[in-house]
Amino acid sequence: MHLGRLARLELTESEVDHYTEQLGQILGAIEAISDVAADDIPPTSHPIPVVNVYREDVALPGLDREDFAVGAPAWEDDRFLVPRILDEPA
Amino acid sequence: MSDASLNSDLVRQSAATLATAIARGEVSSEQVTQAHLDRIAEVDGQVNAFLFVDPEASLARAREVDAQISSGIIASPLAGVPIALKDLLATRGVPTTCGSKILEGWIPPYNATIVERLESAGVVSLGKTNMDEFAMGSSTENSGYGPTHNPWDLERIPGGSGGGSAAAIASFEAPLAIGTDTGGSIRQPAAVTGTVGVKPTYGGVSRYGIVALASSLDQAGPCARSVMDTALLHSIIAGHDPRDSTSINAPVPDVIAAAKSGDVRGMRIGVIKQLQGEGFQSGVISQFNAALEILAGLGAEIVEVSCEHFQYALGAYYLILPSEASSNLARFDGMRFGIRVGDDGQHSVEQVMSATREAGFGAEVKRRIMLGTYALSSGYYDAYYGQAQKIRTLITRDFEAAFAQVDVLVSPTAPTTAFKLGAKVNDPLAMYLNDIATIPVNLAGNCAMSLPAGLAPEDGLPVGFQIIAPAMADDRLYKVGSALEAALVDKWGGLLIDEVPSL
Numbered sequence: 001m002h003l004g005r006l007a008r009l010e011l012t013e014s015e016v017d018h019y020t021e022q023l024g025q026i027l028g029a030i031e032a033i034s035d036v037a038a039d040d041i042p043p044t045s046h047p048i049p050v051v052n053v054y055r056e057d058v059a060l061p062g063l064d065r066e067d068f069a070v071g072a073p074a075w076e077d078d079r080f081l082v083p084r085i086l087d088e089p090a
Numbered sequence: 091m092s093d094a095s096l097n098s099d100l101v102r103q104s105a106a107t108l109a110t111a112i113a114r115g116e117v118s119s120e121q122v123t124q125a126h127l128d129r130i131a132e133v134d135g136q137v138n139a140f141l142f143v144d145p146e147a148s149l150a151r152a153r154e155v156d157a158q159i160s161s162g163i164i165a166s167p168l169a170g171v172p173i174a175l176k177d178l179l180a181t182r183g184v185p186t187t188c189g190s191k192i193l194e195g196w197i198p199p200y201n202a203t204i205v206e207r208l209e210s211a212g213v214v215s216l217g218k219t220n221m222d223e224f225a226m227g228s229s230t231e232n233s234g235y236g237p238t239h240n241p242w243d244l245e246r247i248p249g250g251s252g253g254g255s256a257a258a259i260a261s262f263e264a265p266l267a268i269g270t271d272t273g274g275s276i277r278q279p280a281a282v283t284g285t286v287g288v289k290p291t292y293g294g295v296s297r298y299g300i301v302a303l304a305s306s307l308d309q310a311g312p313c314a315r316s317v318m319d320t321a322l323l324h325s326i327i328a329g330h331d332p333r334d335s336t337s338i339n340a341p342v343p344d345v346i347a348a349a350k351s352g353d354v355r356g357m358r359i360g361v362i363k364q365l366q367g368e369g370f371q372s373g374v375i376s377q378f379n380a381a382l383e384i385l386a387g388l389g390a391e392i393v394e395v396s397c398e399h400f401q402y403a404l405g406a407y408y409l410i411l412p413s414e415a416s417s418n419l420a421r422f423d424g425m426r427f428g429i430r431v432g433d434d435g436q437h438s439v440e441q442v443m444s445a446t447r448e449a450g451f452g453a454e455v456k457r458r459i460m461l462g463t464y465a466l467s468s469g470y471y472d473a474y475y476g477q478a479q480k481i482r483t484l485i486t487r488d489f490e491a492a493f494a495q496v497d498v499l500v501s502p503t504a505p506t507t508a509f510k511l512g513a514k515v516n517d518p519l520a521m522y523l524n525d526i527a528t529i530p531v532n533l534a535g536n537c538a539m540s541l542p543a544g545l546a547p548e549d550g551l552p553v554g555f556q557i558i559a560p561a562m563a564d565d566r567l568y569k570v571g572s573a574l575e576a577a578l579v580d581k582w583g584g585l586l587i588d589e590v591p592s593l
Contacts, residue, residue, distance in 0.1 A: 007416065007463040008423070009456055010444035022518060023461060026408065029519055033405040033481050034473060043479030044486060046306050046336070047292045047535020048561060053335040067199030073430035082425050083439045 100125040105171045105265040105319040112170035113159060119170030123152040123214050126172045130216065130263045133593040138238045139248075139258040141177050142185050143217035148172070155212045167322050167346075169212030174264040176255050177218040178225060179310075180299040181205055188301050189221040189233040189251075192450025193428040202299025203331045204268060204310055211326045216264050219254030223452045224419065225275055225303045227251050228524035231515050232454045239511070240283060241590050242551055246508040249279030249524075255313050256283040260590060266323050267313040272303050273407055274504075274528025276311050277540035281503035281554020284542045284586045286320045286571070287313045289528075291561045292535035293338035296331030304414035305336075307407075307532040315587045317541060317571040321349035324564070340562065348565035352572035355389035359570070360496035362558075364400040365527045371506045373546025377553040378502045381543040384577045385570070395496060397488040402481045403530045408522060409465045409478035410533070416462030419455070422447065457518060486534040493560045498570055501527045503540040503554030527556060536560050539567040541575060542586035552586060 004011040011019070065078050074081035100108070100122055111117045127145045134140050155170045175181065178188045180198035182205075187193045201209075208215070222232035230238040230253030240248040241261040248257040252269035256279030259267050269276035271289035280287030288311045295310045302308060312323035328342040361382065366375060386392050424430040424446030425439070432445035451459070465474040492499055504524055514520045531538045536559060543555035555574065559566040579585060 003460050003464055005444075006467065007456075007459045008420075008440070008444045008447050009451070009459065010441075010448040011456075015456075019457060019460060022457060023464070026457075026461060026518060027464075030405040030408055030474075033402045033409070033477055036399070036402055036477075036481060036484065038477065038480035038484065041480040041483050043476060044482040044533075045479060047482075047486070047533070048336070048338065050293070050336060050338075055332045063199045068426070071196045071198065071427045073424060073426075073428065074433065080426055083433050083435075083437060083442045085439045 101129045101262040103265065104316055105168055105314060106322060108171050108265060109168050113164050115160070119152040119155045119159070119214060120149055122170065123148050123172050123216070126216055126264055133261055134263060136239060136244055136593055137241060137257050137261050137263070138236055139219055139254045139261065139263055140174070140217050141187060141189070141220050141235055141254070144184070148214055148216055152214045155214060158212065166211035166213070166326055168266070168326060170214065171266060172214045172216045172264055173208060174216050174219045174255055174258040174267040175205065176221055176252055176267070176269050178221065178270060178301040179205055179268060180301065181215070181218065184218065186218065186301070187235070188225070189223040189235060190450065190452070190455070191234040191429065192422050192446070195429070196427045200299060203296035203333060204327050205299065207327055213266070213326065219252070219258055219267060221254055222251035223455050224301070224415070225251040225270060225272055226415070226454045226458055228274070228278055228521055229514065230254060231511060232452055234452055237511055240508045241593060242284065242508065245510055246551070247282065247511055249282040249508065251275040252279045252313070256280055256285055256287065259283070259285050259313055259315055260587060261593060265314065266319060268310060268327070269313045270300060270308055270310045271532065272307045273411065273532050274525040276313060277528050277538060277554065277556060278504045278524055280313060280540040282508040282552060284552030284590060285313060285315055286317055286539065286541045287311065288320055288324060288539045288564070288567060289531060289537060290324065290328060290564055291338065291537040293336050294342070294537065294562070294564060295328050296334040296337050298331055298333040302418040304411040305418060306414060307411060309532070315585060317568060317575045318349045321345040321568050338562065343562060343565035345565050345568045348568035349572045351569055352576050354385055354570055354573040357390045357498070357570065358496040359385055359390045359392050360395035360492055360499045361392060362400070362499050362501045363394050363396045364398070365501035369505050369523065369526070370502060371546060373548045374502045374506060374553050377544040377546060378555060381555045381574055382500070385574060388573050388577060393496060395492045395499060397492055397530070399481060399484040399488050400530050403485055403533060404522060404526055406478040406481035406485070407529045407533060408461070409474050410482065412458040412462030413465050413475050414462070416459045416466065419459055422450065454518070482533045485530050489530070489534045489536060489560070498566050499558040501556045501558070503527060503556040507546050507549055507551035507553060531558055537564045537567060539571050541571050542578070544578070544586065545589070
């Protein structure tokens, strides 16, 4: 349930039971990786190391607002229209 | 020749043959495109490879390419040839769903770099192909828009996540397709549909405009029915892109020359000890071994190589992938694109977000987001994500040690042939095992190809042969692949895909 909240998923009760069991099984199967003694092994976060990639400092045209309007769930006055952002009773 | 037989002839041609005929003016791109659109109309009701086609737009584009060609401009060796695009490539003005209900109706405002390159090469898009939702799956059953069916047996899975792209090629709906491969999503569908697919070196093909699953693993690549067609497509989509900061700024290996050479004399080919035996279907092993004998007969030296840490690859992958995916998929919050649920003026943005994600994501996506959220949470990070990253280093070192001894490594692409739709859909762990032979390559970032080795005697279904090369040595895949393919074509009298039952 807590995990569902962290992941921003409004799970149903039956989903919580179902996923709790399945995630337990998956983690059980994955656990074997902790058997590998790897204290002195550096971690790999990226397979082909590249650092500080810059592009030429040249202004390029951005996208038009109308382009975003087409795919937006709600749009008003050239902006994305969103629900209230404070979690208090309206 | 009647129109009907002309059409059926056109859809069975290789992309290279079609391109040559179009360039010579023997047939127009419009005719070729129309033939494939007709084929889609005829068989896609059974296959469900496509999520979107726009015949008028495709034909209009084909006519533009025809006009270019008649004015003497041949944009590329594939000019005028049609292609199918996996539905996680952003296509300007064309719906892009990633197989997810959460993106239903989304029209991207820009093109992926791959799409731009194909357009400048005069390659004509036929539409967008079905996939496991956000590329999470090995069977295309996790699509929000129904599964794709394998043309070899419509009751069976076409592999995944790129099952739509593979099935489109295998059912002659398209001669070429683009796939993406995060843990095997190009290679495993190629294996189970009797087609060819390549996962290029990480950074070899731009990821700009590809909806991200796991950014350090994702790589787009070419799918086709022959090694040469795959090479032609590879050479068009590969190369440095300043808009993808992980793109490799170096010349693309000459994959076309390698596919033409097909010479394996004196090459050392390593068989990965850990990727055979238990869990591998007998017909998969027998066809794999038969292919090895062919390569030995062509003058390659076959040796066995041990990659000890591969046994931990699946575990490391199912921590790294969900961790990256849970972060990447945070952007699907119902605010800027796709659907929004529960926005009634009462609910807050957090509540609308959670309701939208609950309604829009399918079961496998939720599983992996939660797994990733858990693996990254404080207190578990070192034990899970941190340890998985160290395993990743050990797997990369296994590859380095192996490539000090051999030029390429080989294994079966997938442990089994295509299984029945529904057989593993409620058993995530069984489903994950499909990618046991393909995942190590994504973790290490090097490149690999799957091509058909033959049909398993026990079920008559295609078996995939995987070739693995070091990073930026993609040309070796094509050298070995074309040698094996040529020998098999001699033996069979044609490509394996010629044996696919007619729909």
